[in-house]
Amino acid sequence: MANFPEIITLIGVNHKTASLELRERLACNAGYDEPLAALSKLTSLREYYLLSTCNRVEIAFVSTEPERARADILEALFAPAVTAEELEPHIYHYGQSAAVEHLFRVAASLDSMVVGEAQILGQLKEAYRVAAKAGGTRLILNKLLHKSFSVAKRVRTETRIGASAVSISYAAVELGRKIFGDLTNKHALLIGAGEMAELAAEHLLGNGIASIVVANRTLARAVNLARRFNGKAVALAELQEQLQHADVIISSTGAAELILRKEDVRRVMRSRRNRPLFFIDIAVPRDLDPAINELDNVYLYDIDDLQGVVELNRADRDREAIKAGRIIAEEVLKFEYWLENMASTPTIIQLRTMIEDIVLTEVEKSAGRIGAVSDAQLQALEKMALAITSRMLYHPLKYLKEEHHCLTLEERISMVRSIFELDDASRPAPTGDTLHA
């Protein structure tokens, strides 16, 4: 086990490398439980976590044999639906600090389709919660993910990347303005009551939309959401009738098949007297028939299309992205430092140095208080103090150096480090000289 170094690896596909269609097939629609159970059976993985959103599917893992682990994962998660050969050209693969950096970028929403949108952090936290519960994450990934949350928070507070509210909903509002001119007398219909729909609704309301209706399979959730927006809740079965009144429709259900087809919308357009309809499909897999866009006065955008809209005012955000990139680079360095210290030798050195420092300082102080002390006496005092130190450190060091029957090396290191507070940043890192001390 200890022969090979453990490596953090992150593999996945996102909106830049894979088409919506491929992402639809990879997405874990039934929740994380099943894929996580599949991952837990892989012996090549020491730690793992899985994130699946409509824009990305990513697996971060710790393993001593990353190549074998990667093949195992692709086989275990996607094998029947998507073969490894098919997937290969779309996958990105990051190791060690590149993986850390990527995860930080994802958490800080720099890698999002809509840079700066806040949904991703919530999705990441949820993915982590489930993975931790399933026992997938341990020392390294726990630290890495917790760190990524704080990095995201730092980026959010120190840059304006989130403040410009660039998100799917922003893109939707922009387009809505180009179609309707003015949103104040328009009505929105949300199909599905997910988090994304909620954010979009908030944004639309902020831009003056007249009313919001929520249609959901489970009416209770629709009622809850509708209450928040002073809106109305309806059942999914009333969808056709609701289309008469709505102008902007945002669909984000978890349904596996299409919920609206071209014919359904064509029928509605006649009774709407051709007033325009603007559909936004943010569900993966898609809720709305792509052919709907072919109808006159009907505009359908899915999440990939919305990217084009957002790209328009990208220049403004580039500056902030550079600032955010610097924060991330800084945090990656800090994490690397932590990771290096996780090996046993630096911990032993650091522990020794720290204790010896304390002891010698105390000896000096006492010597000052005693008054006239000869050099020989001082040396004797120091010798005694160091002997006590060695005796006292004997067991903690042995604990670090020797195999333990039920705790892994990382867990032992982590325990010692936290007992002695060795990760306190105010203390200097051990340097090469101290090795011989």
Added chain:
Amino acid sequence: MSFLLFQASFTLYFLAAAAYLVFFFSEKAAIRKNARLLFIVAFICHSITITARYFEAGYTPIATHHETVSFFAWGLGCGYLSFCWRYEVKNLGAFISLLVLALMTVAAFASRDLVSLPPLLQSAWLPLHASLSLLAYGFFAMAGVGGLMYLLQERTIKRKRFGLFYSRLPSLETLDKLNHHCLSVGFPLLTLGMITGSLWAKQALGTYWHWDPMETWTLVTWLLYAGLIHQRFTVGWRGRQAAWLSIFALVVALFTYWGVSVFFAGYHGKFS
């Protein structure tokens, strides 16, 4: 005098169109303000030109080709100012000012001689009939230009390729409103133009309707616009269909205006 004034208006329209074009590409708000100011000054100068010509010629200057085209351009300017007074239509000015400039160029190349009106045209009906009809054409031309803009913008949004036009053209709703506005002003004007023409014909020639080619084609134009308006109000025709039909109707209207006098003989053709 009116000759010089015409040159001045032409130059001002040229400057306005140039300014609008610069605004179109640069999207700087300050330029837009100046462009609009230039256009208004040009329009006022043009109005003075027409008034001056009225006093020089001794008749309402809507008889010769130069005069009608110039008046058509003036009518278009009227329509544009009347609309942008009430609504904001981004970059409509660029399109309209170019069209006005094109019309003014046509007018500049036509003979500018003053003519003595034949007895048939020496009537109080002339200014009424001709100005109403030409004003109607001005509004229809604007509907056509709006239709073109609509089609460009609609194509961008449908195909999801955001190029030159997306940010520069107004919203679809605004353009559709423009279409509605132009039709609901232009159509009554055309109807009035036809009624006054018919009354004039009764007075001068004895019958209301002669099936003169111009009359026939005007009727075709009128029916097209009537159909479009009818569809708008009953079935809710709008957007792309309305835009296409506005453009088609404008082509027919322009044919009525220029083509008929070239291809057919009739008492309208003698002067225009």
